[in-house]
Amino acid sequence: MTSGIRPGVSWVFLGILLVVSSNALGGGAQLEMRVVDEYPLVSGQIVTVELSLRSESPIVGAATFVLPELEFGVWLEQSRTSYNGFVLRDGRRVPTLVTSYAVWLQKVGRFQLPEVQVTAPVLIDGTKSDLEAAARGLSLSIQYPQVDPQPKDFLVADEAQISSFLDLPTELYPGQIIEQILTIRARGALPVSFPDVDVMPSRAYKVDRLPVDSSVDYTRGVVSSTQVVTLRYTLLESGRQMIPSYSFDWWNTDLHQFQTLRSKPYEIQVNASDVVDDASGSKVMTFWLWGILPGLVLAWAVVNYWKPMLSACKRLRSPVLPERLNP
Template sequence: MMRRLLALMCLCFACSIAYADDAPRTMLRAHLEPSGPIVAGSAVKLVVDALTTTWFTAAPDWPLFDLHDAFVTLPDDSAQNMNEIIDGVRWFGVTRAYRIVPRTSGTFDVPAFSITLHPGGIDTPVTLQTPALQFSATLPPGAEGMTSFFPAPNLTATQRVEPQNGDIEVGGTLTRSVTQRADATESMLIAPVQFGDIDGLRRYAKPPATRNISEDRTGLVAGERTDTVTYVVNRRGRYTLPPLDIEWWNTTTHQRETVHLPAIHLTAHAAHEKPLWEIPADALAGAARHTVIFLDARDIAYACIMLALIAAGVWFYPRIRMWLARGSQWWAAERKKRAEGEFAAWRALRRAVNSGAMQRVVPALYRWMDANPRFTHPARIDAIGRDENPALHALAEAVESHYEHAQAESKSVRVKLHRWTQWTRSRRARGPALPPLNEG
């Protein structure tokens, strides 16, 4: 009797273990590349792996975090699918790499942050935290006394001044623009140019203009940043815009270098004001001094009409501007709605399916389901039932099969999606326009 009871207890324990193993498990891993100290201004990668023992019904939520004295970005092209065997269990997931660029030397503590996962097999999402990590950044020998440490393989700077002749009237404006180009460096890492104040000139800084120059084969080629400042002349005189010295660290020669931009000289003279109606000097001589000037009634009427039109324009201008602004906002909202709507998402899905690459099909399918009001949010693959388009249902089965039987190399998609035909289904659902005949 005791043997039977012991065997029954062992059987129940084994069944509970088997049931527990069927439940999906999730895990987050994070590490830094490189793991050792880096030079300030260079990039370190925070690689995060989101893993599960089943599959993901939706993409993980990847948040951005702040790090003092460092730039943190999450490139769009850093996502990669992965599968790995850990302790005899196969795990599936996705890995992404955050890019961290410290702007100065010191120790940087990467905080722990939460990521929400959507594993298949359960209805509720799972929220996990990444481990807190730490790295240090140092300055190379010879760069300790630099005001702003900026490393780059090569840096060039040019300046442009308008007007170019340096001759300007009081009340006029002078614009000075400085463009920096750094090879193999993102534009957001280029340090801003410091323009000083000048007595007699009012300074107005404009937002910087940045752009990254890249090529298909080589990737990032260079980054450009343009800083622009406008000076308004308050009084006449001679002015000098001081020279600019831009310090940077040459990563090729490992030396500190300086780009020098020369000073700008300008002369401001009093503005010559010409009266609207100027009386010739000879007309005021002799008998013309006692001439009586008569105004025509028609001229007075024209002047009154002009004043009325000016007053009406001043009164209507804010309202017309408000109407134009509303119209512009409406038009921008409509364009954004169409660009992010269901039709655009369907076209992107068709292109992804035609390419045959599963890594393009999965995000395009989720984007279309998120834009489709018939699906819940966040969207799930199993929401596509058999009553849907047969090709769409086949595509959903292909995605589920991809995650269930993922290997080192993704299989191509062999599904053909047709053009968007939602309007035909809606017309058929409406039924006939005429009511049925009264046969009684």
């Protein structure tokens, strides 16, 4: 007995059943990937890659993303804030999971961002199943910041600011130590990308740069970094002095242009020291011991012993006659 369905038709029917079965097990999953930042993208920039997973079934747990190796940069950590809920689409609620990763761009040219795969738990007819999906890759174009001449050392960031605090006592004297704290904050940059603070030498003071304190935060796909630089000044001369303004260049990825940040300069007054140093004190002591003190001793001896000394002198001057000449 033979079937009434032709072999070719049976294989097509079987393929349709497999596709339907696969969509049912996967919940009709669709993963989309996009770069949030606007062009042009530049080397050194941190961009946000958003991943949006839509399913026909509710997503009931954390998703696992498989990130490919990048030729042009480095994946950073996943955003600490993700959305897992529903999105209105064509008038109906669609279960959606949205998260993001940051990518630090390190090369220049045209590159391919490979596909990203995801596995997420979904609830299908009361049964928990694993949903799998993949996002199509993207093409990226990365370039150098366009400026002529280009600064030697600069920061690439969305936002940047610098603040300064100088701890000053009521009065300043040579030999005192004061500290200046520079706080640099940037959004869309890592602390390793911050330019060095160039210390400016001066005859009026010696300046030392203490170890830098850095911190980084990553929330909602945005990297924010803070760097605290402490400069310690040892005052060497008296008079009116200037604590200089410190500056650095940065590429604003929102405005796509170079800008310069400068800290606040300070003018200080260092008074002449009224404390005698060790060398001058030693000289004064030597002068008292060998100059003034012997003179005082001699004057005291003259005042107290001038009468006995005068009598002795008179006796020495009077002639002493032999006894036979003095009957």
